[in-house]
Amino acid sequence: MTGGTVLSTVAxxxxxxxxxxxxxxxxxxxxxxxxxxVLGHIWxxxxxxxxxxxxxxxxxxxxxxRIGSPLFHFGILLVLMGHVGGLVIPDRWTEAIGISExxxxxxxVSLGTVAGFCTLAGLAILIYRRRTVGxxxxxxxxxxKLMYAVLTLVIVLGLSATVAANLVGGGYNYxxxxxxxxxSVFYLQPDxxxxxxxxxxxxxxxxxxxxxxxxxxxxxxxxxLTAPVGxxxxxxxxxxxxxxxxxxxxxxxxxxHRPG
Amino acid sequence: MRVxxxxxxxxxxxxxxGCHTCSVTCKQAWTNRSxxxxxxxxxxxxxxxxxxxxxxEDQDKWRGGWTLNRRGRLELxxxxxxxxLMTIFANPKLPSIDDYYEPWTYDxxxxxxxxxxxxxxVARPKSLISGEDMKISWSANWDDDLGGSPGLADRDVVLxxxxxxxxLEFEKTFMFYLxxxxxxxxxxxxxxxxxxxxxxxxxxxxxxxxxxxRCRGWRMCxxxxxxxxxxxxxxxxxxxxxxxxxxxxxxxxxxxCSETCVGRLRYIGLMLxxxxxxxxxxxxxxEKGLYEAQRQVFLDPHDPEVVAAAGxxxxxxxxxxxxQRSPVHxxxxxYRVALxxxxxxxxxxxxxxxxxxxxxxxxxxxxxxxxEDSGNLFAAIEALRIPVDYLAQLFxxxxxxxxxxxxxxxxxxxxxxxxxxxxREPDEGIPAKVDMTGEQMYDMYRLLALAKYDERxxxxxxxxxxxxxxxxxxxxxxxxxxGGPGMGGWGPFGETSGGAAPxxxxxxxxxxxxxxxxxxVDPADKHARVNLLNWDGKGRPAGLxxxxxxxxxxxxxxxxxxxxGTATTVSEEPKR
Numbered sequence: 001m002t003g004g005t006v007l008s009t010v011a012x013x014x015x016x017x018x019x020x021x022x023x024x025x026x027x028x029x030x031x032x033x034x035x036x037x038v039l040g041h042i043w044x045x046x047x048x049x050x051x052x053x054x055x056x057x058x059x060x061x062x063x064x065x066r067i068g069s070p071l072f073h074f075g076i077l078l079v080l081m082g083h084v085g086g087l088v089i090p091d092r093w094t095e096a097i098g099i100s101e102x103x104x105x106x107x108x109v110s111l112g113t114v115a116g117f118c119t120l121a122g123l124a125i126l127i128y129r130r131r132t133v134g135x136x137x138x139x140x141x142x143x144x145k146l147m148y149a150v151l152t153l154v155i156v157l158g159l160s161a162t163v164a165a166n167l168v169g170g171g172y173n174y175x176x177x178x179x180x181x182x183x184s185v186f187y188l189q190p191d192x193x194x195x196x197x198x199x200x201x202x203x204x205x206x207x208x209x210x211x212x213x214x215x216x217x218x219x220x221x222x223x224x225l226t227a228p229v230g231x232x233x234x235x236x237x238x239x240x241x242x243x244x245x246x247x248x249x250x251x252x253x254x255x256x257h258r259p260g
Numbered sequence: 261m262r263v264x265x266x267x268x269x270x271x272x273x274x275x276x277x278g279c280h281t282c283s284v285t286c287k288q289a290w291t292n293r294s295x296x297x298x299x300x301x302x303x304x305x306x307x308x309x310x311x312x313x314x315x316x317e318d319q320d321k322w323r324g325g326w327t328l329n330r331r332g333r334l335e336l337x338x339x340x341x342x343x344x345l346m347t348i349f350a351n352p353k354l355p356s357i358d359d360y361y362e363p364w365t366y367d368x369x370x371x372x373x374x375x376x377x378x379x380x381x382v383a384r385p386k387s388l389i390s391g392e393d394m395k396i397s398w399s400a401n402w403d404d405d406l407g408g409s410p411g412l413a414d415r416d417v418v419l420x421x422x423x424x425x426x427x428l429e430f431e432k433t434f435m436f437y438l439x440x441x442x443x444x445x446x447x448x449x450x451x452x453x454x455x456x457x458x459x460x461x462x463x464x465x466x467x468x469x470x471x472x473x474r475c476r477g478w479r480m481c482x483x484x485x486x487x488x489x490x491x492x493x494x495x496x497x498x499x500x501x502x503x504x505x506x507x508x509x510x511x512x513x514x515x516x517c518s519e520t521c522v523g524r525l526r527y528i529g530l531m532l533x534x535x536x537x538x539x540x541x542x543x544x545x546x547e548k549g550l551y552e553a554q555r556q557v558f559l560d561p562h563d564p565e566v567v568a569a570a571g572x573x574x575x576x577x578x579x580x581x582x583x584q585r586s587p588v589h590x591x592x593x594x595y596r597v598a599l600x601x602x603x604x605x606x607x608x609x610x611x612x613x614x615x616x617x618x619x620x621x622x623x624x625x626x627x628x629x630x631x632e633d634s635g636n637l638f639a640a641i642e643a644l645r646i647p648v649d650y651l652a653q654l655f656x657x658x659x660x661x662x663x664x665x666x667x668x669x670x671x672x673x674x675x676x677x678x679x680x681x682x683x684r685e686p687d688e689g690i691p692a693k694v695d696m697t698g699e700q701m702y703d704m705y706r707l708l709a710l711a712k713y714d715e716r717x718x719x720x721x722x723x724x725x726x727x728x729x730x731x732x733x734x735x736x737x738x739x740x741x742x743g744g745p746g747m748g749g750w751g752p753f754g755e756t757s758g759g760a761a762p763x764x765x766x767x768x769x770x771x772x773x774x775x776x777x778x779x780x781v782d783p784a785d786k787h788a789r790v791n792l793l794n795w796d797g798k799g800r801p802a803g804l805x806x807x808x809x810x811x812x813x814x815x816x817x818x819x820x821x822x823x824x825g826t827a828t829t830v831s832e833e834p835k836r
Contacts, residue, residue: 041408047532055497056477058350059357060389066350090650135388175283193268228348228455232341235453238460240471242510 018192025207026192030185032211040217041225052064054223060135064125072122077156078115082108087182091175092105104170109162116159123152156207172199178206262535263559265579266466266610267504267528267719268448268588269518270598271439272708273616274670275525278405278437280304282517282526286441289516290503295495297363297388297813300400302517303437308416308650309403311358316488317417319603323353325449325485325605326542334543334606336452338483344455353483357494361398363388367368389494406435418653422646434647438654441487441517442502443601443609444468446533446557447542450501453484459499464722465530466610467504475499486605501624511768512721513775527711529586530579531610532559532570542606548659550603557608558593561586571790582720588612589708595696595704597666599655614708615655615663617670621649632678634690637671669694669704677705 044052058065086108094104127148130136165172181194195203216222261680261760287301288694299508305311319325329507338344340351366383374381387394403412444461448468451459458474461467470481477497481490505515509528513519518526532558541553559566561583570580583589591598591614598612617637624640625631630815641648641664652660676690676698692700707715795801 050496050498052473053475053477053497056479056492057494058354058479059492059494060352062354062356066352069349134392138391223476226456228345228457228476229480230457231345231455234457236446238451238454239459239463240460241463242465 012207018196022192022196026195027182027185027190029207029210030190032117034185037213037216041222044217044222052222052226053119055139055220057130057136057139059141061129061133064129064133068122068125068129070122071118075115075117075122078111079119082112082115086175087179090179090183101173104175105173109166109171113159116155116162120122120126120159121156123155127152129260143219147215147221150208151221154205154212157201157205157208161199161205164201165199172196172202174202178202217255227253261566261569263532263566263573263575264466264535265464265570265575265583266531266533267444267509268466268531268592268610268612268768269441269515270527270591270612270614272523272525272614273436273438273528274440274614274618275523276304276437276439276616277523278304278306278779279522281520281522282439283400283778286517289505291500294388296491296500298357298360298400299491299493299500301489301491302439302441303400303465303707306406307402307436307438307654308413308419308434308499309406310417311413311414312361312400314398315415315417316355316486318801319486321353322355322483322486322488324484324488325607326447326452327606328545330457332543332545334447334539336449337486338453338480338482342479344453348455348478348480348782350745351479354479354486354492355482357389358398360393361402363401364396397488403708403761412573418591418650420648421653421658434650436616436619438601438613439517440487440489440601441515441611442468442504443487443607443611444502444504445610446535446538446608447606448485449605449607450481450485450490453480454478454499455480457540461491462506465506465509467506468501468511469503469506470499470501472496472500484609486602507765507768508771509719510722511765511772512719513768513772514717514719518717524716527587527591527707527716529588530561530582530720531581531586531589532561532566532575532580532590533557534559535624536636538608542608547604547657551600551656551659551662553592554603554608560593561589576720576723579720582718587711587716587718590704590707595669595700595707595747597669597704597708599662599666601655603655604657613655614670615651615672617665617667620644620667621674632675633671634675634693637675638668638693641667641671663737666695669696671707673698673701673705675700682688697789734806 012120091101091104095101129142130140130148161172177194177198181191184191184194198206272691282302283300283304290301300312303312311317316322316324319337325337326334327337329335339347340625340679364387365384367386370381372444384393386392387397402408406413409712433621438625442668446466448459448461451461451468454475455478456474456476458471458476460469460471475498477492477499479492479499481499481501482492484490485501485627488498492498493500505517508519514528516528518528537557541550541557544550544553556702559570561567561570561580567580570583571577588598592612597614599615600609600612602609620637620640621631623644624636629636631637645660647658648663649658651663652658656662663801668793672690672694676686679686680702684696696704790801790804792801792804
């Protein structure tokens with residue numbers, strides 16, 4: 001499937017019913033995000049392996065970090081799993097194995113809210129630490145600050161969308177709208193109509209998440225992609241041969257001219 | 261038998277005067293950068309003392325190294341793979357900057373810029389971590405020469421393991437220095453702790469290195485190393501450690517710490533060992549057997565079977581010959597005077613130490629007895645439990661027998677050589693008492709007392725033959741190192757992102773040539789050198805700048821001539 005077919009399948013529907021803004025937000029932007037996310041990571045990996053790190057600040061301060069960091073990271077991992085369950089797995093599948101919509105909803109909302117609040121609490125501790133502990137603050141770059149702002153925005157919007165929807169209207173079934181739209185992007189048959197009537201908080205959450213994915217490869221968040229799961233299977237001691245080339249340039253072959 | 265070669269070091273503690281030259285030159289060469297201000301790849305500790313970082317030997321607290329589990333199998337003391345991954349977000353056993361020390365500089369600016377005032381301006385200490393004014397209260401060698409004792413030396417971990425009586429006596433009586441670098445272990449627990457697999461042991465020479473491009477800053481190696489010789493660069497977010505000065509060793513010159521050692525107490529050489537036996541040796545049930553077990557892992561480089569196996573394993577012939585001449589092998593296995601530091605950590609360390617006899621000699625001399633007499637010295641070694649027990653805690657997991665044997669050998673050498681030096685008939689009974697012959701004793705004396713540069717450092721250069729590259733000339737990119745973004749400075753993602761500058765091996769070759777040249781005062785490229793002291797500041801001194809290149813591209817005759825020397829390197833640069 002090529003870009004051309006994507007355009008040709010989308011274009012008619014966009015012309016007939018979806019507004020230009022909808023197409024821009026729910027068709028163009030997602031693909032731009034995917035492209036930036038993938039190519040950005042490839043570019044960063046090729047040219048900035050040395051900068052690819054967690055940039056841990058534990059050496060400066062560990063009392064707050066020991067509470068905040070696990071709280072945030074385990075929270076966000078749960079949130080991630082929740083999003084995979086909610087966005088990637090169609091509701092037909094969960095129903096097929098006998099989980100009713102109501103049961104799913106209750107589990108998702110309760111677990112999701114707990115995980116979301118853990119994440120937010122962890123993030124709050126970490127940001128407080130970052131601002132108040134001198135050495136940590138002076139090791140914070142502008143890049144970090146932007147990343148923190150966007151990350152906080154995404155989490156706050158996501159959490160408030162869930163909470164608000166459940167407080168006001170007894171819950172919103174995003175699995176009929178947002179999830180199919182999400183999957184449609186990856187089927188290469190994006191359908192902006194699905195997002196038309198989604199509550200504003202969900203829309204904002206999705207858009208802020210797209211923004212986060214756009215800046216992701218250029219921030220310290222890249223450390224997530226190199227989560228060391230390989231450690232579970234590799235041998236303890238790694239042996240490697242010395243680089244073949246000791247010199248900064250390859251030695252000249254015998255027949256080559258010595259540069260003057 | 262799987263033969264591997266290991267670059268190893270032995271330090272003779274009797275000769276260490278605690279001058280810290282090794283630390284300073286190492287610092288200057290490797291860690292004189294931001295982010296590693298607090299890092300000393302080489303440090304010298306006064307014993308008894310707490311060490312650097314403070315009380316690093318307390319493995320009940322820091323959980324470094326390996327331990328045996330209930331089934332007798334080796335496991336990381338800080339916990340296995342799963343536990344590591346579960347605590348990856350906040351390492352519970354990471355030393356904080358206070359356990360090392362808060363690095364500082366002085367506000368020198370005030371000294372020159374302060375307005376005229378009644379009192380002399382003062383350069384206040386400023387923290388290099390926070391930039392604030394600070395009170396200096398600890399450093400990498402704060403308790404140097406027992407400064408601050410008894411309050412500080414009391415907290416020596418090793419002292420805590422010997423008996424109460426010894427504790428009190430020791431700090432009054434004895435003191436010696438312990439220089440420490442990375443141990444480049446055969447069974448490195450830092451490498452085993454690294455979740456990313458960034459720490460590796462080089463197959464050729466066993467040097468343990470951190471791949472800066474693969475390190476993700478998970479910090480588990482800092483916990484894993486029981487010697488606390490892996491450090492976290494707080495600016496780049498990557499682990500760094502002693503590299504055994506591999507760019508120098510690769511061209512055949514010793515490490516900076518060895519090269520600059522005033523007491524000439526360091527020896528560098530190869531050890532051949534059987535890689536298949538390492539795990540079994542490290543799993544020896546009795547801690548006190550670990551010293552002997554590690555010795556059994558080493559192979560005799562003179563044994564024809566070993567030589568053949570080494571050849572089959574791809575170890576080059578000149579490396580095998582270097583292993584045969586290795587002073588390290590002689591001290592560890594032939595004379596058996598070198599001992600490993602803390603073998604009970606089960607990492608199979610490869611920087612060994614000759615324990616100091618001087619505490620014993622000093623006591624004998626202070627009592628007015630003849631301190632060169634073997635009988636007196638032997639008796640003192642037996643009577644003076646204090647230094648022996650302490651040294652045993654350091655070097656043999658608490659077993660006094662090997663320490664005693666080493667000290668007896670050193671004492672025997674002392675009195676045997678006195679007879680020779682005074683022109684008397686040597687007493688062959690003395691070496692016999694320590695199971696040596698007179699000739700062996702003399703050889704040991706030569707190695708310990710007289711050995712010249714070439715005998716102390718037997719370092720075969722790395723093999724960089726290019727035969728394989730010539731076979732497949734079109735397959736490799738000749739622009740490997742050039743033009744990468746970030747080469748001109750820092751990238752946008754924090755300090756030094758974008759890649760570290762590659763090490764220029766040419767510089768180290770030049771260094772070696774300069775050091776080993778026959779005539780340092782009359783270099784071959786003299787005509788291309790400039791003496792700026794003779795220059796009156798007018799015009800351009802001849803030879804300061806490379807000759808201008810003609811448009812036709814013909815090489816300047818001058819540059820062609822000194823092609824092997826230093827002068828042309830500069831002019832080649834822009835054309836690359």
